[in-house]
Amino acid sequence: MEDYTEWLQTNSRGSFALGSTDRVPRRKYHSLFTQRGIMNSEPINWISEVIETFEPGSLIQLIDVQMGTSPAQTKQKYLHSFSAYPFPTWVYKFESMTLTRQLELLPSHEGVQISYKLEWDSQKTPVADFEMSLRPLLLARPWHQLHCANFFLDGTVTYLGHNKWGYKPYPNLPRLEWEVLGTSAEFHSNPQWYKNIKYSEELARGYDHIEDAFVPGTLKIKLKNGVAAQLRFSTEFFYESQVLKNSKNESFKNQLEDSARSYRIQLNNKLPAVVAGYPWFEVWARDTMIALPGLVTPSQNWDWASELLPPWGQVLTRGKKISGLNETGIDSPLLFVRALRLIAEKAPLTFKKKILEESLQFAKEIVHQFFEAKVPQVKVTPLGLWVEPSEKPSGWMDAVIDGRGITPRNGYAIDLCVLFLEAVDFVCREDSTCPVSWTQWKEKAIQSFGEVFWLKDKRYFADTSDGKTQDSSLRPNQLWALASKLPLADLDTRETALSKVTQKLWTPVGMRTLSPDSSEYRGRYIGDQRTRDMTYHQGTVWPWLLGIYADAVAESRGKASVAPALGPNLVRMRKHFLEEACLYHISEIFDGDFPHAPKGAPAQAWSLSEILRILDTYPETANAIKPPT
Secondary structure: OOOOOEEEEEEOOOOEEEEEOOOOOOOOOOEEEEEOOOOOOOOEEEEEEEEEEEOOOOOEEOOOOOOOOOOOOHHHHOEEEEEOOOOOEEEEEEOOEEEEEEEEEOOOEEEEEEEEEEEEOOOOOOOOEEEEEEEEEEEEEEOOOOOOOOOOOOOOEEEOOOOEEEEOOOOOOOOEEEEEEOOOEEEEEEEEEEEEEEOHHHHHOOOOOEEEEEEEEEEEEEEEOOOOEEEEEEEEEEOOOOEOOOOOOOOHHHHHHHHHHHHEEEOOOOOEEEOOEEOOOOOEHHHHHHHHHHHHOOOOOHHHHHHHHHHHHHHHHHOOOOOOOEOOOOHHHHHHHHHHHHHHHHOOHHHHHHHHHHHHHHHHHHHHHHHOOOOOOEEEEOOEEEEOOOOOOOOOOOOEEOOEEOOOOOEEEHHHHHHHHHHHHHHHHHOOOOOHHHHHHHHHHHHHHHHHHEEOOOOEEOOEEOOOOEEOOOOHHHHHHHHOOOOOOOHHHHHHHHHHHHHHHEEOOEEEOOOOOOOOOOOOOOOOHHHHHHHOOOOOEEOOHHHHHHHHHHHHHOHHHHHHHHHHHHHHHHHHHHHOOEOOOOOOEEOOOOOOOEEOOOEEHHHHHHHHHHHHHOHHHHHHOOOOO
């Protein structure tokens, strides 16, 4: 794997720009502008890059796109520095000149702006301006696909006046427009295909990795000394779309709060939603509900939560189809109840009352549907929540190969049982009209919990059980039991199990999904998709689990123990956030083996939100983070 860092810019509709800091395209998702929500189609990657050339004495080209050759040497040759804050900014130095290139998504509608400012010593170089040539590499294709030279693309470019041009490559897409501001411009038509762009990251992940981009021609602009010129690309979609920035010099918590806005978006139907991650994830129930408490309570987004929860309640109880909201897994309704509970516990009384008035009915209906066996594949027994034997995964460990779940976790799965117990407890406490039988069931199931899950010889909780035989795989799902405020185990039992989990599953970047002692353990997340899916939950580290781990430490050892236990994690996460992978974001997963390289999606909602929730729920943890040196 190459060692490189990425940058990400998003707007409030989930459109984004993403790339490598050295500007070498390595993913098919690297783009100066990927637009979400075009006529309810999948996101469109519009622009790969812009190749800039000018001639201050000798011909200079700022970027070298890989075309079947070795990686570009642009960084070593001209790139002097890069900064991700407040917008991605590249500074190039050559001869006696400095060129600053800055990128930002447009604040008023869907598009991107690239700014160029050239500075030189006018006494040594007494010229009025320099001419720069800009050749855009246009893709105009769905984000998961690759673009090849074809005869269907309409390469016609229309002049729209005032340094503005338009281009409509395919009938089912809107028109892409570009314009130049701050200087004069000329467009010279010279349509051609820029072939064989290689994406090294796609190659490493076992995907097709060669693409062709269309170049409609060359824009020629004049750069005056110290005067910025802008190149804007936009479509016909106009929105009030706030550009999201990061706070460079504030606390880690405030920086996380700023970046969290990247995941809170508005769908075409005006509903609020949570993007699971960038660049390739969408809006899913499980990810939304796990991420939601951390996206709401630290920044007190109570109104936003009250708008988001009811539509999801309709989807998760009535099976209502709402465009953009995708249901995932048996655990999603239970995680809805958990998210509602955590938000209600932190909200001021006025907002708590409002949120419960709007959404408690759905939580109650969720519990009712489980008790009445209206949830496919699931029934409630005296011992807990039973998932019928199936090859289909029952929870968040949902990797599937050839139609079969790698970790199906049927029978009594410990996380599902705990989530259901907590859902029943919460609903019955908040709604006095709940059947008495619900509370009676809860009390009996709590008494049976240890019998179902406790492994006497191993001294930790089983991951699953059929009521007689227990799965002794040491996994982090038992953290839900250790973190619960319900009397599922005494303090000695909690401490014993937590010590085992810490010893085998804890890493500085999160929790392993399986103990390295297991013969099924896979310590590196590499290879093609099939190989990676085999590894996804078999040892791979997930940082979002640190939130449940922090809660488990608090319930087992007391809140005062959270800061010393999680301090090393927060220090490591801050370094990752500021310096690694996608800057100002937290990766989806990490290798189980040292040095725990970041993998998966480079910017993940629940990874960031759960670290944020730790800092918000346990404020003393902020003192465990050393200031940057």
